[in-house]
Amino acid sequence: MKISHSSIYYPSKYTHEVCESMKVHVQIKQNPYGLPAESLYEMAARINKKRSFLFVSKVLGKHIPLPPQAPMIASTLLASIYYEGKTAKQMPGKELLIEAIKDGSTKNLQAAYSVVKNLSCQLDEPVVFIGFAETATALGHGVFDCFSDATYIHSTREILADQEVTLYFEEEHSHATDQRCYAPEQYLNNDKPICLVDDEITTGNTALNIIASIQKRFPRKEYSILSLLDWRSEEDQQRLKEFEKSHDVCITTYALLTGTIQVEGTPGLTESTNVVGESVVGVPDFERISLQSLPVPLPHYKYSSIDSFGFKGGSYYSALTGRFGISSDNKQDVEAYCQSAGEYLRKHRTGKRTLCLGTGEFMHIPMKTAVYMGEGVSYHSTTRSPIFPIDREGYPIKNRLAFESPEDPATMNYAYNVSNMKYDEVFLFFERPMDEKRLEPLLRQFKGLPAIHIVDFT
DSSP, X not given: OEEEESOXXXXXXXXXXXXXXXXXXXXXXXXXXXXXXXXTEEEEEBOOSXXXXXXXXXXXXXXXXXXXXXXXXXXXXHHHHHHHHHHSOOOTTHHHHHHHHHHOOHHHHHHHHHHHHTOOBOOSSOXXXXXXXXXTHHHHHHHHTTBSSEEEEEOBOOOBTTOOOSEEEEOTTSSSOEEEEXXXXXXXXXXXXXXXXXXXXXXXXXXXXXHHHHHHHSOOSEEEEEEEEEOOOHHXXXXXXXXXXXXXXXXXXXXXXXXXXXXXXXXXOOTTTTOOSTTOOSOOOOEEEEOTTOXXXXXXXXXXXXXXXXXXXXXXXXXXXXXXXXXXXXXXXXXXXXXXXXXXXXXXXXXXXXXXXXXXXXXXXXHHHHHTTOSSEEEEEOBSOOBOOOOOTTOSOOOEEEEEOSSOTTSEEEEESOTTSOOSEEEEEESSOOOHHHHHHXXXXXXXXXXXXXXXXX
């Protein structure tokens, strides 16, 4: 993908030539930490009628592989923006965080992560953080981790039987629009400020949708919207102001980069363009690793889930992901468990280049576990988001693996940039035990890897 500055006098203006028939023009208006745009994102074409492009984050740990420390450092920088705005104080170690995101060197990532691990900033009042599924579940958790006296919830696309939905809202531009919250009412039945965390805001509609849902049942006065990237137009910003008046609330927005975008053309690509691995046959050998023997237990809930075919199955969900709500008191429980799991899994490594792959919404615990698995580890996650792969220099998504989700076979999932990385092995991390038959479509895609490990966390 060719990226050009439109003028040497306006370095905040970029033109991203996504493919021959589409360009995305970006103008950055606010960049409080002076981060180079290329350190935060690249641009790709997306298979979605509502929005044909995607900002592929280079700090999120979702679509492309990263050192596992990087996404948590980015979460902490986002928390820093919020902390400064709420308290007018500086977050300790902020310069180390900025430098790590800018250059991505192992030395700076390790130094910055030592800051991240020990943070516990005090806000003026307790805050409820909410992360959006599936992309921002780990981002929201990472922001929440930086504060004491806070609670965290993440929305989910899972459907649970016999469990009341506390909140329901829609993410209109998404490939899967329905969002639910299952956290008990006690997490929302209060007047605490709420901070919504997402990786990117394009129109702000998703945030306004969830705020409207909250106001109907658990009204309050103060909200914040926190994102890595904020591309709302003047019309979108005016809509937010009108929403504030009509709902009698105050909404403050924070982002690492704020600007506007203009799209020219359409991708003009077909679904079959450069798809890798979709016709692979045969199920490879794999090792299934149980974490039940760890000295630090992972609390869980046993709920029945319902897939798109109406299949109802009982399974274990982690109690520490945020799907059912967690508080700052749980932070050390998560850290201790992930350290124990990572050190245990490190003993199962068979190579020097290891991929750790989270699955769907289950991102934060796998990411933090991967930190403790030693050197040579890359981390990202499977996703529902269908992106056009183009094997071309400068384009972020070179290839993709496509497979039916083990959790819901009616849903296609993808893993990007696996085929060209020459990994020695992959650890596939699942929140819940998956039936072996449902694992087969995914396993076939990893047939070329020397070693495959399936890890169930509950």
